[in-house]
Structure formats: structure tokens, C-alpha cells
Amino acid sequence: MYNLLMTILLVVSVLIIFAVMMQPAKTDNALSSLTGGADDLFAQSKPRGFEVFMQKVTLVLGIIFFAVAIAMVYVSSH
Template sequence: MYDLFLTLILIVSILQIIVIAMQPTKTQNASNAFLGGATQLFGKTKVRGFEAFLQKLTIVLGVIFFALAIALAFFV
């Protein structure tokens, strides 16, 4: 059972890294984060399409990762 959970947590973590890397960046460069980032932060932030799917998938994979980590801790 331990090996199964360990394999699943490795698969989920690799998938989560891929999904996070596929998400588009919000700012163009580092200076936007300090100078013009506040206008984007409080502006219209409704995402649609593939970007919304990636955000939801990131949340789901994160929840699955933590659930597997807690389950794995019980088997150690």
C-alpha cells in the first residue's frame, strides 16, 4: 500500500509541475510587478477557456497531492 501511495504522489507531483509550467504569466517583466502590477491585480481577473481549466486542474492536483501526503504519513 505504501508503494502505491508513493507512486501516486510522484505521478501527481510531476503532473502538477507540468500544469503550473503551462500556465501563462501575468506580467511582462519584473518591473511590472513593482510599478504597474497593482492595476492588473484589482482589474478584471475573470479567466476563461484553457487558462481557467489549468487553474482548476492546479487546485485539484494540489488537493490530491496533500491528501496523498497525509495518507502516506499514516503508512510510515
């Protein structure tokens, strides 16, 4: 059981890495990295389409990651 959970954890970890790397960048220029993106603080733009999908995928994978990690701790202690 522990080996199965470890395999699932490794697969989910790789999928999280890909999901985070696939998300579109929030900043468009180097100036916002110097100013801290203060001009975007009050912007009312909502994420749409692919960006929303990738945020949901990342959230679900994160929840699965923590659930499997907790299950591994439980299995290893019993």
C-alpha cells in the same frame, strides 16, 4: 501499500509541475515586475478558457497531493 502511495505521489508531483508551467503568464512586460503590478490591482478581467481549466487542474492535483501525503503518513505510522 506505502510503495503504491509513493508512486502516486511522485506522478502527481510531476503533473503539478507540468500544470503550473502550462499556465499562461499574468504579466506582459518587465515594467509590471518593477512596479509590482499595481496597475493590474483593480482590473476586472476574469480568467477564461484554457486558463480556467489549468487553474482547476492545478487545484485538483494539489488536493490529491496533500491527500496522498497524509495517507502516506498514516500508513507509515501504523
